[in-house]
Amino acid sequence: GLVILAIILRAQRIRQALRISQADRRELRGANALLALEIEERxxxxxxxxxxQSELARSSKLAALGQLSASVTHELGQPISAMQNYLKAAEFDKDNDERKNSLERLGGIARRMVSITRQLRFFAQPGQSTMEQVDLIRVWKGAFLLVEADLKQKGVKLKVNIGEEKIIVLGNRLRLEQVLINLLRNSISALEDQKNKTIKVDLGIERDMAIITISDNGHGLGAQTMDQMKEPFHTTKASGNGMGLGLAISTAIVVEHGGQLRAENGKKSGAVFTLELPVELPLELDDLGKKGK
Ligand SMILES: Nc1ncnc2c1ncn2[C@@H]1O[C@H](COP(=O)(O)OP(=O)(O)OP(=O)(O)O)[C@@H](O)[C@H]1O
Ligand SMILES: [Mg+2]
Incomplete structure (x- = not known):
């Protein structure tokens, strides 16, 4: 009797378990369907x-392209019409001195157009910069040669203070040169209509960092912060006098070199820009010996 009872109880338990598992399965199937729906929705x-997102990227690319085209058109338009005027003048000038004057101005205009294309080259080869050991003092000399004529023409005095024999960093010479040119050009334009125009350049090393400061006694930054000034197309200059790209490009170049570019107003007047780049430390003879082994 007991055995039979046990069998019956067992069968009941099994049936019950089966019912539960069937109910579970139904529930599971329901949940699965919901999940599938959710996945599909997601x-x-x-x-x-x-x-x-790609629509946004496309339209913001188009917007940037529009802004760039407007800037370049304005920026090139002005020297082109000036060039036409001087060419006409040179054509009609009987006087040799006047003709020479026109030709000199044409030279200045050509320099300006070259500097615009030089600046825009940055966008033509993004991320293609090859890094090598470069001496910042030589980079400075290259930049100076390219703005020398402008400094002279605008009557700007330059005071240079070089604190080292060599300042070696890992970088791209042309791109670093572009940064210095942009800073110098900004200072030159900030000095327009100012008295006693002076730009001070200091090159040195402090705690494994190469430091270049460019200070001027121009009109100063006003309330502008570096974050604002480095925005592409941010400019306070009249159209045809600046694309608002100089500091945007310079900041990008400095960041790609692992450095920093800061700006502040001068203590008395003008602006101070500080460029900091990690110095490439020379290999000690010891290290070379170890490497050789
Ligand atoms: N040395 C400076 N003194 C005073 N203001 C400056 C100086 N350097 C930059 N600025 C301010 O920052 C703005 C942005 O400079 P940025 O070089 O990016 O563009 P831009 O000089 O106006 O045009 P671009 O460099 O394309 O010709 C300038 O319009 C100016 O208002
Ligand atoms: Mg500029």
């Missing part, structure tokens, strides 16, 4: 997001 949302 996938759709994702494709929509992707579409929206």
């Amino acid at each position: 996938r759709m949302a994702e494709t929509q997001l992707e579409k929206a």
